Amino acid sequence: MTGVQEIFAQDGPLARTLSGYEQRQQQVEMATAVAASLEGGGVVLAEAGTGTGKTLAYLAPAVSSGRKVIVSTGTRNLQEQIFFKDLVNLEEALGIRIDAAYLKGQENYLCRRRLEAFLSSPAVLSCALEQVSSLKDWAGRTSDGDRMEIEGMSDTSPLWRQVCSTRETRIGSRCPFHEECHVTRARARANAADIVIVNHHLYFADLATRMQGGAVLPDHDAIIFDEAHLIEDVATEFFSIKVSSARVDRLAEESLAAVRGARLTDDPHEDRREPMARSVKGDAADFFGGLATGTQGRASFPAGRLPESMLSAYHRLDSSLEALEMSLRALEGRDQAIDHCAARAADLRSDLASIAEGDRRGFVFWMESRPRSAILGASPIDISEQFRQGVLFRVPSVVLTSATLSTSGNFGFLRSRLGIDFDCEELSLETPFDYPRQARLFIPSDLPDPREEGFAQAAAEMIDLLCDLSGGGALVLCTSNKNMRAFHESLEGRTPGPLLLQGEAPKTQLMERFTADRTSVLVATASFWQGVDLPGDALRMVIIDKLPFASPVDPVVSARIEHSRDAGANPFMDYQVPQAALALKQGFGRLIRTGTDRGVVAILDSRLLTMRYRRVFLESLPQCPVTSDFSEIREWWSSRSLSGDRETA
Numbered sequence: 001m002t003g004v005q006e007i008f009a010q011d012g013p014l015a016r017t018l019s020g021y022e023q024r025q026q027q028v029e030m031a032t033a034v035a036a037s038l039e040g041g042g043v044v045l046a047e048a049g050t051g052t053g054k055t056l057a058y059l060a061p062a063v064s065s066g067r068k069v070i071v072s073t074g075t076r077n078l079q080e081q082i083f084f085k086d087l088v089n090l091e092e093a094l095g096i097r098i099d100a101a102y103l104k105g106q107e108n109y110l111c112r113r114r115l116e117a118f119l120s121s122p123a124v125l126s127c128a129l130e131q132v133s134s135l136k137d138w139a140g141r142t143s144d145g146d147r148m149e150i151e152g153m154s155d156t157s158p159l160w161r162q163v164c165s166t167r168e169t170r171i172g173s174r175c176p177f178h179e180e181c182h183v184t185r186a187r188a189r190a191n192a193a194d195i196v197i198v199n200h201h202l203y204f205a206d207l208a209t210r211m212q213g214g215a216v217l218p219d220h221d222a223i224i225f226d227e228a229h230l231i232e233d234v235a236t237e238f239f240s241i242k243v244s245s246a247r248v249d250r251l252a253e254e255s256l257a258a259v260r261g262a263r264l265t266d267d268p269h270e271d272r273r274e275p276m277a278r279s280v281k282g283d284a285a286d287f288f289g290g291l292a293t294g295t296q297g298r299a300s301f302p303a304g305r306l307p308e309s310m311l312s313a314y315h316r317l318d319s320s321l322e323a324l325e326m327s328l329r330a331l332e333g334r335d336q337a338i339d340h341c342a343a344r345a346a347d348l349r350s351d352l353a354s355i356a357e358g359d360r361r362g363f364v365f366w367m368e369s370r371p372r373s374a375i376l377g378a379s380p381i382d383i384s385e386q387f388r389q390g391v392l393f394r395v396p397s398v399v400l401t402s403a404t405l406s407t408s409g410n411f412g413f414l415r416s417r418l419g420i421d422f423d424c425e426e427l428s429l430e431t432p433f434d435y436p437r438q439a440r441l442f443i444p445s446d447l448p449d450p451r452e453e454g455f456a457q458a459a460a461e462m463i464d465l466l467c468d469l470s471g472g473g474a475l476v477l478c479t480s481n482k483n484m485r486a487f488h489e490s491l492e493g494r495t496p497g498p499l500l501l502q503g504e505a506p507k508t509q510l511m512e513r514f515t516a517d518r519t520s521v522l523v524a525t526a527s528f529w530q531g532v533d534l535p536g537d538a539l540r541m542v543i544i545d546k547l548p549f550a551s552p553v554d555p556v557v558s559a560r561i562e563h564s565r566d567a568g569a570n571p572f573m574d575y576q577v578p579q580a581a582l583a584l585k586q587g588f589g590r591l592i593r594t595g596t597d598r599g600v601v602a603i604l605d606s607r608l609l610t611m612r613y614r615r616v617f618l619e620s621l622p623q624c625p626v627t628s629d630f631s632e633i634r635e636w637w638s639s640r641s642l643s644g645d646r647e648t649a
Contacts, residue, residue, distance in 0.1 A: 004035045013093040026429040027053040035061035041396040043424035047405040049431025067221040070196045072203040074227030075531035101193035110145035111165040112177040118162045145182025174336035191218040204238040222397035229402045240379040245288035252280040258337035279320045287313040288374040298368040300555035303359045364559035381559045384419035404585040413578035435624040442602040445628040450546040460490035472496040472519030473540035488523045495521040530586040535593035542591045546605040548583040581620040
């Protein structure tokens with residue numbers, strides 16, 4: 001197999017096959033470190049600035065190593081790019097066939113058993129006939145069962161939720177469709193492959209399953225986390241216990257469907273099961289309804305001390321779940337789906353009791369109200385302890401990489417969050433982009449403090465000025481839905497071109513509309529802070545409303561602040577500031593994606609000019625000229641046309 005140095009040489013295989021390839025020392029340095037880890041074991045932390053070429057820097061040594069390697073990404077877009085583009089390019093360059101598999105979470109795959117049950121149930125009558133017909137036609141010809149093959153079928157579609165595979169509904173080898181199961185086949189392909197491309201959610205689902213004695217992914221020699229800055233949040237989600245109103249409703253509905261589907265002619269209690277299922281749903285509605293009316297968003301409660309107003313409803317729900325479980329246990333061994341529902345009922349009761357009555361050390365207990373559901377949960381406060389116990393670093397070789405891993409030039413914050421208290425290799429690889437020439441950072445000094453009453457209106461006026469200056473091509477990144485809606489409303493009818501809003505269409509469609517018209521302005525929050533790649537002239541202005549501090553009233557954040565304080569640390573400087581600095585770095589990174597891009601990042605938060613912690617933020621961002629003078633930005637903008645700058649770059 002070709003060595004790493006040869007692969008990345010100026011006259012090597014990549015140079016001969018990839019158009020515009022240039023040897024980058026940063027890429028070679030990272031590839032060499034990854035190769036050494038794959039060969040001899042160890043942990044590598046590699047912050048690789050945008051444009052370094054980090055994907056090929058870890059894929060090439062992974063392919064050349066002869067090891068079983070799992071690559072985990074934070075976003076579906078990167079997962080698809082790696083499998084359908086980067087690995088294909090490597091195959092062509094190296095002249096080999098790479099045995100790779102692309103594995104998604106099981107909710108992305110059709111469940112044949114659930115499809116059959118759905119088609120024979122009353123629920124089919126509530127769905128559009130055309131959609132059901134299209135689903136049946138696709139199910140009869142698909143070989144992979146991947147939802148993405150059906151145009152317009154989202155993962156939140158009510159129809160898809162009826163027929164997809166889930167952790168709760170999957171019954172494994174007992175299923176009559178086991179040999180034809182799309183999830184089983186996908187996992188078989190992953191077991192046989194040398195390189196397996198997954199996402200963080202699936203990887204941590206596997207870790208959570210392994211802690212209970214099972215497995216989702218194949219055993220492997222190495223794990224490479226791309227977009228590794230996301231793994232603490234993903235791990236927290238998967239090591240949490242959660243019971244939602246939707247989970248209870250699904251159990252009641254699917255238990256009834258399982259009994260009906262079994263067509264048992266000698267069931268003496270058949271007439272009692274439907275009232276039992278209805279009782280579970282009714283008691284769940286009472287319990288979670290009380291939760292929804294008693295909270296706004298997410299709120300914490302002391303361990304083992306569910307609010308008094310919810311206790312009687314909780315006991316009624318527990319009793320009705322117990323009755324349903326016992327009713328299903330009476331049919332044990334008669335049908336696999338019924339047995340599985342009985343086990344789910346027991347698990348649900350156990351999880352509910354753990355949250356409502358339990359006292360799990362190191363967990364924060366919370367309840368959350370959502371528009372269509374309510375959730376009761378318990379989440380680990382310090383996930384680093386589980387990582388220290390070998391959960392994350394159980395394989396010989398671990399690589400963590402991202403464009404945003406360090407704050408103030410060091411990896412201390414990441415190490416503390418992930419329990420890395422041992423020696424490992426650290427690489428901080430500079431971007432090859434010329435930020436002093438390509439970018440400007442604008443921090444207006446004349447806006448109110450974001451915590452003051454008049455901030456939103458003043459910020460909206462500044463956003464209007466900036467969008468007018470750039471002629472559109474602007475991404476407005478907001479730290480809250482409230483600000484997003486306020487800015488969008490203020491900008492209506494005032495932008496140079498189309499005004500787009502997160503949520504009015506799927507993310508991919510919004511990005512397509514944005515790039516189709518260079519005068520577009522997109523106002524967004526949450527998911528648009530990262531995983532958005534808009535190179536070239538389409539994106540020329542990134543506007544960030546304020547520093548992205550996590551809400552201190554969120555139960556998990558609040559508990560982590562208190563945990564940090566109890567440990568004798570300064571929670572604001574040791575936790576809140578570096579966490580926000582990494583998030584800001586992600587938002588800043590949307591602007592410059594190629595060596596010919598040019599534009600402005602505007603951060604409308606005057607605290608970056610006055611507060612003592614400003615240095616942590618500014619030292620964590622790519623270094624470029626900073627100004628608070630709008631006239632300087634206007635002058636720089638007009639000094640050279642974007643197209644002219646690109647031609648001379």
